[in-house]
Amino acid sequence: MDIVVAxxxxxxxxxxxxxxxxxxxxxxxxxxxxxxxxxxxxxEEALLLKEETGATVxxxxxxxxxxxxxxxxxxxxxxxxxxxxxxxxxEEGERLPIPVMARLLAGALQQMTYDLVFTGVQAADxxxxxxxxxxxxxxxxxxVGVVTSVARVNGVVKVQKEFxxxxxxxxxxxxxxxxxxxxxxxxxRYAPVSRVRQAMKEATIEEIEVEDLPEAPVAPLRRMxxxxxxxxxxxLEGDEATIAEKIVDILRERGLIT
Amino acid sequence: MSTYFVIAEHLQGVLxxxxxxxxxxxxxxxxxxxxxxxxxxxxxxxxxxxxQMAAADKVLVVDHPSLAHYSPEGYVKALEPLLQEHRPRLxxxxxxxxxxxxxxxxxxxxxxxxxxxxxxxxxxNGAIVTTSQIYGGKVMAECRLDDGPAMVTVxxxxxxxxxxxxxxxxxxxxxxxxxxxxxxxxxxxxNEPETGDVDITKADxxxxxxxxxxxxxxxxxxEELAQALGGVVAASRPVVDAGxxxxxxxxxxxxxxxxxxxxxxxxISGAPEHVEGMKDAELIIAVNxxxxxxxxxxxxxxxxxxxxxxxxxxxxxxxK
Ligand SMILES: Cc1cc2nc3c(=O)[nH]c(=O)nc-3n(C[C@H](O)[C@H](O)[C@H](O)COP(=O)(O)OP(=O)(O)OC[C@H]3O[C@@H](n4cnc5c(N)ncnc54)[C@H](O)[C@@H]3O)c2cc1C
Numbered sequence: 001m002d003i004v005v006a007x008x009x010x011x012x013x014x015x016x017x018x019x020x021x022x023x024x025x026x027x028x029x030x031x032x033x034x035x036x037x038x039x040x041x042x043x044e045e046a047l048l049l050k051e052e053t054g055a056t057v058x059x060x061x062x063x064x065x066x067x068x069x070x071x072x073x074x075x076x077x078x079x080x081x082x083x084x085x086x087x088x089x090x091e092e093g094e095r096l097p098i099p100v101m102a103r104l105l106a107g108a109l110q111q112m113t114y115d116l117v118f119t120g121v122q123a124a125d126x127x128x129x130x131x132x133x134x135x136x137x138x139x140x141x142x143x144v145g146v147v148t149s150v151a152r153v154n155g156v157v158k159v160q161k162e163f164x165x166x167x168x169x170x171x172x173x174x175x176x177x178x179x180x181x182x183x184x185x186x187x188x189r190y191a192p193v194s195r196v197r198q199a200m201k202e203a204t205i206e207e208i209e210v211e212d213l214p215e216a217p218v219a220p221l222r223r224m225x226x227x228x229x230x231x232x233x234x235x236l237e238g239d240e241a242t243i244a245e246k247i248v249d250i251l252r253e254r255g256l257i258t
Numbered sequence: 259m260s261t262y263f264v265i266a267e268h269l270q271g272v273l274x275x276x277x278x279x280x281x282x283x284x285x286x287x288x289x290x291x292x293x294x295x296x297x298x299x300x301x302x303x304x305x306x307x308x309x310q311m312a313a314a315d316k317v318l319v320v321d322h323p324s325l326a327h328y329s330p331e332g333y334v335k336a337l338e339p340l341l342q343e344h345r346p347r348l349x350x351x352x353x354x355x356x357x358x359x360x361x362x363x364x365x366x367x368x369x370x371x372x373x374x375x376x377x378x379x380x381x382x383n384g385a386i387v388t389t390s391q392i393y394g395g396k397v398m399a400e401c402r403l404d405d406g407p408a409m410v411t412v413x414x415x416x417x418x419x420x421x422x423x424x425x426x427x428x429x430x431x432x433x434x435x436x437x438x439x440x441x442x443x444x445x446x447x448x449n450e451p452e453t454g455d456v457d458i459t460k461a462d463x464x465x466x467x468x469x470x471x472x473x474x475x476x477x478x479x480x481e482e483l484a485q486a487l488g489g490v491v492a493a494s495r496p497v498v499d500a501g502x503x504x505x506x507x508x509x510x511x512x513x514x515x516x517x518x519x520x521x522x523x524x525x526i527s528g529a530p531e532h533v534e535g536m537k538d539a540e541l542i543i544a545v546n547x548x549x550x551x552x553x554x555x556x557x558x559x560x561x562x563x564x565x566x567x568x569x570x571x572x573x574x575x576x577x578k
Contacts, residue, residue, distance in 0.1 A: 013394045013527065016550055026397070041499075102366060122358070124393045127401075129362035129372040129411075133330070137366035142331045142442040146355040146512070158446070162512045163269060163355045166451025166505060171329060174442035180358075182512070183499045219371040219401040219408065222387070227398050227552075233544060233560030243561050244571035247543060250559065254541060256463065256520050257487065257576070 001055040001152065001175075003046045004112065006105055006119040006131065007075065009033040009065045013124060023223040028093025035071045038120025044184035045150055046118050047079045053152050058082040058112070062104050066092045069205060076199040077191035083203065084108065088210040098126045099216035102134035108208050109139060114176055116157065121146050121180040128219060132180030142173055145180035260293030260347035260406070265337070266311060267356045268299070269328070270448070273307050276352045276414045281422030283379055283412055284350050285313040290381040293347065297428065300336050302326035305430060312425040319430060324438045327445035330359035336435045338367055347406035348379075348386060353413050355512065361411045372409040373401045375530070377416035394529045395552035414511065414534050455506040456490050462519045463489025466509055466536070467497055470525015470546065470565055474502040479569050480524065486576045492516065494526050510535035524565040528553025 011017060011026055012034045018027040046057045059075040061068050063085045072083040086104050090096060109117065117139075119132045136143030148168070149160045161169050162182060173179075236246045251257045262284040267274045284295045297314035299307050302325055308317040320336045333356075341349060341364060349364075351357035353375055365372035378389035386403045388410055458464060465484040471477065477491065484491045491507065498508045509516055511531040521539035526532060528544070528551055536542070537556050544557035545565045554560040561568055 127392050127399050129374050133363035134366040137363045145359045168449045170446040172444040187500045217371040219373045222400040222402050224399045233554040233557040235560045240567045240571035244575040248575050
């Protein structure tokens with residue numbers, strides 16, 4: 001069984017985000033990137049299946065940040081067998097609309113053999129929709145999103161899909177299929193730095209070069225902005241003890257403690 | 259005349275609250291632009307649900323045994339020809355475990371633009387202007403859909419469900435689905451949430467921990483504080499995914515919706531998926547080291563500090 005995991009980097013949301021001068025996106029100069037956390041889960045679920053079934057795991061991504069190598073080498077260090085990056089004339093660090101990214105990934109996948117394609121159920125920047133269902137539509141294969149476990153049984157896969165309020169469904173899906181992974185069955189593993197270094201020395205990342213960006217329907221973005229900073233919260237100031245006193249006073253006033 | 263489609267969602271024979279919110283959003287757009295609202299219900303023996311979509315002018319019911327249970331493939335196969343035929347100005351899906359499966363798939367099949375995570379929609383000189391919450395709630399994006407057909411997914415809690423419930427009984431029309439044979443996805447079973455643990459939806463006081471709690475061992479200090487306050491410990495999704503607390507403690511989109519008298523959020527960023535489950539709490543106090551964390555937009559009181567320092571200080575003060 002061949003599993004392909006599509007990886008993408010997104011801005012690290014712990015950092016302060018700034019809007020570019022045109023008001024059309026984030027300022028790429030002040031961004032640092034991390035792997036989309038749901039893609040990390042997608043990779044973990046694929047690696048678990050590799051351990052259970054001997055599947056091969058290929059990681060692939062569109063290098064929009066100029067830093068995708070880092071994510072790909074880390075994936076190799078964790079146990080992926082092969083890594084591919086799609087390179088082209090992208091504006092470094094700028095958000096690539098998801099319909100475009102999906103078409104680039106679909107183009108690459110059509111040249112490969114695969115039984116399963118995993119990717120994160122969503123990403124912090126997928127303003128124009130999630131990539132997994134788009135990819136499935138373009139490849140004309142079934143898709144299930146919000147998946148929290150995948151098991152191979154008799155030539156098909158059994159997946160668990162989450163709804164809300166803790167309700168889940170078990171579905172059986174024929175291969176090939178695309179799955180949007182919400183969470184792997186276990187927390188994503190870490191790759192020791194030494195292994196990542198080793199992968200950087202020994203492994204090669206294959207490249208697919210694209211000349212022109214594919215045509216895709218993209219809703220015209222008018223502007224991006226940071227929501228009113230005022231927010232609603234009244235910020236409690238002081239040292240820890242003072243703040244604790246203030247909180248306790250608020251709770252007392254409301255009769256939440258006596 | 260502009261037509262606004264609303265794709266209904268239901269599980270176990272009940273329309274979701276977000277379905278009514280989406281209907282409310284469609285109704286308001288239709289009223290502003292002189293358009294009509296068309297509801298779509300897919301399933302098996304679901305005419306009753308169609309009648310509940312009060313704010314719709316018309317409801318299309320796609321009834322088929324293979325739609326008796328939700329499967330992404332069955333739904334998109336049934337919806338694609340319907341959307342193709344009607345080409346609505348806007349098809350409104352929900353940003354839920356169902357809508358997130360359907361809208362992007364259909365957008366790619368039909369080559370229509372899609373805007374996700376919408377929390378506001380307004381008509382402006384013939385265009386529809388959408389506002390979306392992205393980057394974990396830290397950034398808003400405005401798009402302009404000049405003409406149709408187009409699609410959106412709407413966030414839970416952003417549109418008035420009451421407007422979706424108000425109205426006369428819509429006319430109901432049965433639609434024969436195109437071929438739903440040979441599907442590659444089969445429904446096996448629905449699983450109810452585990453029970454037996456504390457029911458966080460019944461608690462008056464919730465001490466909720468997020469990824470800022472850093473390790474399983476640190477859950478204990480949150481437990482201690484919860485006990486001192488007569489409450490229970492709940493968590494954001496990553497804490498539950500890491501196995502530090504049971505699934506029953508998860509607050510948010512895929513977990514529980516809670517409305518306690520006090521929600522103390524410790525080291526939770528306030529991603530929309532989390533906020534969905536707790537924003538109606540009577541009193542929200544958030545502790546976070548990041549002054550720009552979106553949790554402060556929903557909290558009543560905020561503390562920009564290390565959660566461990568504040569928890570220790572609170573335990574000391576409460577002891578006095
Ligand atoms: C379909 C779907 C459904 C989802 N359902 C849910 C759901 O039901 N519930 C849910 O919670 N999430 C859900 N999520 C996940 C959601 O998108 C976020 O990833 C999640 O809510 C983030 O959790 P967090 O705030 O704990 O972690 P993070 O976003 O990583 O935030 C951690 C925060 O802790 C702060 N921090 C770090 N150290 C400290 C410290 N020492 N003191 C104080 N603050 C500190 C940081 O500044 C940061 O703001 C869902 C996602 C998807 C795609």
